[in-house]
Amino acid sequence: MSVPALQSDATARRETALWLAQRASAVVLAVCVVVHLATIFHAVRQGLSAEAILGRVRGEPGWAVFYGVFVAAAAVHAPIGLRAVLAEWGGRRGRGVDRALILLAAALAAFGGRAVWAVIG
Amino acid sequence: MKARERTTLAVDIWRGGVHGRLQRYDVPRSGSQTVLDVVTHIQRRLDPTLAYRYACRVGMCGSCAMTVNGVARWTCRTHVDKVAVDGGLELRPLANLPVIRDLVCDMGEFFDKWAAAGGRFESRRTRRDAVMRVAPDSPARRAVDAAIECIGCAVCYASCDIVTARPDYLGPAALNRAWTLVNDVRDGAPRARLAAVAGDAGCHACHTQAGCTERCPKGLAPTASIAGLKRAATRALLRGEL
Numbered sequence: 425m426s427v428p429a430l431q432s433d434a435t436a437r438r439e440t441a442l443w444l445a446q447r448a449s450a451v452v453l454a455v456c457v458v459v460h461l462a463t464i465f466h467a468v469r470q471g472l473s474a475e476a477i478l479g480r481v482r483g484e485p486g487w488a489v490f491y492g493v494f495v496a497a498a499a500v501h502a503p504i505g506l507r508a509v510l511a512e513w514g515g516r517r518g519r520g521v522d523r524a525l526i527l528l529a530a531a532l533a534a535f536g537g538r539a540v541w542a543v544i545g
Numbered sequence: 546m547k548a549r550e551r552t553t554l555a556v557d558i559w560r561g562g563v564h565g566r567l568q569r570y571d572v573p574r575s576g577s578q579t580v581l582d583v584v585t586h587i588q589r590r591l592d593p594t595l596a597y598r599y600a601c602r603v604g605m606c607g608s609c610a611m612t613v614n615g616v617a618r619w620t621c622r623t624h625v626d627k628v629a630v631d632g633g634l635e636l637r638p639l640a641n642l643p644v645i646r647d648l649v650c651d652m653g654e655f656f657d658k659w660a661a662a663g664g665r666f667e668s669r670r671t672r673r674d675a676v677m678r679v680a681p682d683s684p685a686r687r688a689v690d691a692a693i694e695c696i697g698c699a700v701c702y703a704s705c706d707i708v709t710a711r712p713d714y715l716g717p718a719a720l721n722r723a724w725t726l727v728n729d730v731r732d733g734a735p736r737a738r739l740a741a742v743a744g745d746a747g748c749h750a751c752h753t754q755a756g757c758t759e760r761c762p763k764g765l766a767p768t769a770s771i772a773g774l775k776r777a778a779t780r781a782l783l784r785g786e787l
Binding site for chain 1 (some may be wrong): 742
């Protein structure tokens with residue numbers, strides 16, 4: 425038998441909060457990915473060199489905010505999605521998995537933030 | 546030879562428990578023959594050891610569901626003409642449930658999940674109170690109407706890929722039942738029910754693939770009910786009521 429025990433309020437709050445974070449970050453990513461792809465498409469069509477692109481974005485706070493939000497949304501979205509994949513495909517869940525995924529979120533935020541800083545800062 | 550000109554139907558039926566094999570029976574065709582008619586013919590005329598379940602034969606009781614040519618269906622209202630492939634049928638027990646024997650599954654897990662999802666009405670009133678009036682055209686009552694006709698056949702449960710991937714997932718039928726109670730203004734345990742359905746094997750595990758809605762023989766939309774539960778749980782969380 426694999427019927428779940430009655431769920432605690434804390435579990436329900438956590439799962440609902442994660443679901444909300446997943447959906448909200450997806451909305452942000454939908455916008456960010458479209459803007460990012462349009463920008464890349466534009467840059468390629470213009471035949472811009474890496475140097476020319478860097479020249480345009482370096483020191484621009486607007487791009488820093490845009491890509492900072494992009495990185496934050498990805499850092500939230502990816503680990504929650506991976507959590508569902510691990511639970512469904514690998515049968516892996518619980519506190520250990522959640523801790524590892526928090527580390528993954530931190531790593532995504534750190535590496536992404538570093539990239540944003542390197543290009544725009 | 547066209548299917549409708551055939552005089553017999555080749556029927557392969559699962560025999561055994563978890564381990565078993567398909568056994569072939571040849572069944573005479575007749576007009577407006579249902580899949581349940583075919584199974585009943587086999588059990589009464591060809592092989593009395595065949596185990597299967599049915600009760601009402603008219604689409605009310607929800608006990609005759611089986612896997613027909615790979616798809617979960619209510620067999621009493623499924624015409625052979627509509628589902629036979631090359632003049633044949635392959636019948637297996639429902640997926641996602643433990644097989645007892647032949648076409649019979651253990652439904653205990655399925656109904657235990659209704660209880661785990663808070664599927665029982667909790668009254669706020671006593672027998673001394675007057676009957677509560679519910680406006681039939683209120684949005685909450687309309688939401689109940691859209692989901693209430695479930696007959697508990699488990700076709701949705703057998704068609705759900707999430708149940709296959711996560712065996713403790715409450716499943717479409719139990720969550721659909723909970724949604725009818727979340728919208729029941731007479732109910733006295735809304736908070737406990739939302740906590741029960743919003744856990745880690747509850748409504749948020751649904752991927753909205755809508756296999757349940759596609760296959761529900763009553764034309765219900767458990768996917769919409771589950772989406773409603775997600776919204777209700779999120780609203781409760783944001784209001785600090787979860």
